[in-house]
Amino acid sequence: DVKVTQSSRYLVKRTGEKVFLECVQDMDHENMFWYRQDPGLGLRLIYFSYDVKMKEKGDIPEGYSVSREKKERFSLILESASTNQTSMYLCASSSPVASGNTIYFGEGSWLTVV
Amino acid sequence: AQSVTQLDSQVPVFEEAPVELRCNYSSSVSVYLFWYVQYPNQGLQLLLKYLSGSTLVKGINGFEAEFNKSQTSFHLRKPSVHISDTAEYFCAVSGPGTYKYIFGTGTRLKVLA
Numbered sequence: 001d002v003k004v005t006q007s008s009r010y011l012v013k014r015t016g017e018k019v020f021l022e023c024v025q026d027m028d029h030e031n032m033f034w035y036r037q038d039p040g041l042g043l044r045l046i047y048f049s050y051d052v053k054m055k056e057k058g059d060i061p062e063g064y065s066v067s068r069e070k071k072e073r074f075s076l077i078l079e080s081a082s083t084n085q086t087s088m089y090l091c092a093s094s095s096p097v098a099s100g101n102t103i104y105f106g107e108g109s110w111l112t113v114v
Numbered sequence: 115a116q117s118v119t120q121l122d123s124q125v126p127v128f129e130e131a132p133v134e135l136r137c138n139y140s141s142s143v144s145v146y147l148f149w150y151v152q153y154p155n156q157g158l159q160l161l162l163k164y165l166s167g168s169t170l171v172k173g174i175n176g177f178e179a180e181f182n183k184s185q186t187s188f189h190l191r192k193p194s195v196h197i198s199d200t201a202e203y204f205c206a207v208s209g210p211g212t213y214k215y216i217f218g219t220g221t222r223l224k225v226l227a
Contacts, residue, residue, distance in 0.1 A: 004157075031213050040123070042204065042219035043158075050213050058214075090157055094215075101146050101165060101208060103215050105157035 003027070004106035006091050012112045019078040021109050023091030029099060032074035033092040034058075034066060037108070043090065049074055081113045116141040116207050120218035127195055128226050135190040135221045137179075137205030147188040148206040148215070149179055158204060164188065175199070200225045 007022035025032065031050050035043040035058075045058030047066040055066050063085060067075045074093075078085055088110050094103040119138045127133045139145060146165050150158040162173025169181040179190045188205060205218040 033215075035217075040219060043217040045214065048213055056213075092158075094213075100163075102148070102160055102163060103206075103208075104160075105150075107157045108155070110155075 004091055004093055004104050006089075006106040006109045008109050009107065010110045010112075012114060013078075013081050015082060015113055017078075017081050017113075019081050019111065019113075021076040021078075021089055021091070021111070023074045023076070023106060024072050025074075025091075025093040025104070026072065027093065027095070027098055027104075028071065029093035029095040029104075030071075031094045031103075032068065033094075033103065034064070034074065034076045035090045035092065036060065037088040037090055046076065046089075078111075081111075083113050085111065086113045087111060116145070116209065116212075116214075116216045118205050118207050118216050118218040120205055120221050122221050123219070124222045124224065126224045126226060129197055130194050132193050133191065133195050133199075133223065135203050135205075135223065137188045137190065137218060139186050139188065139205075139207045141186075141207060141209065143211075144209055146208045146210070147179075147181060148208070149173065149177070149188070149190050150204045150206065150217075151175075152202045152204065152220075154201075161190070161203075195223070195225045197225050197227060199223060 033048040034046040049068040065077045091106040149161040208215045
């Protein structure tokens with residue numbers, strides 16, 4: 001079974017703090033994604049990566065950055081957390097070959113910024 | 115550009131009744147279509163997917179969906195729901211040659227005893 005592991009399930013951070021959300025997948029997938037989920041808005045893509053050190057902006061990249069130094073790991077960084085970044089963050093991975101284009105999700109990270 | 119519309123934000127249904135959750139998409143190219151389920155405080159799990167071939171797709175937990183190209187729809191159905199089907203359901207579209215997946219805003223299915 002594909003496993004996408006998000007390191008923190010629940011975090012509480014202060015406004016202005018730098019926040020790291022870590023994600024690891026164990027299926028050698030080329031593509032990795034960070035989504036943000038808010039009630040009534042569904043899932044919105046923040047960033048995705050199709051290879052090591054490669055990244056592309058999604059629909060809502062402002063206030064976020066990402067890092068992919070190894071194929072299995074994709075990190076989301078909030079340089080200076082703000083209260084409007086309080087949300088559920090979902091990491092995902094996929095591969096056209098290995099996963100038949102299916103995107104697999106982690107359990108999610110609930111971030112509260114106070 | 116691709117987009118997905120889930121018209122119903124909430125669907126209440128009695129246990130053992132049939133249910134249909136609606137999904138419409140727009141795309142100018144070939145599509146891959148997906149339905150995911152999300153239980154409270156969890157990530158999304160794949161229910162079923164359409165990549166090509168038969169337009170009727172069967173998934174886990176007794177769900178099925180039908181790809182209708184002329185109506186650009188991919189509605190999810192189950193003939194008899196259980197309390198345990200209470201969850202949020204997301205439709206998504208992707209396609210060959212793209213890395214991106216576009217998700218609908220979700221439909222909350224509430225199964226009533």
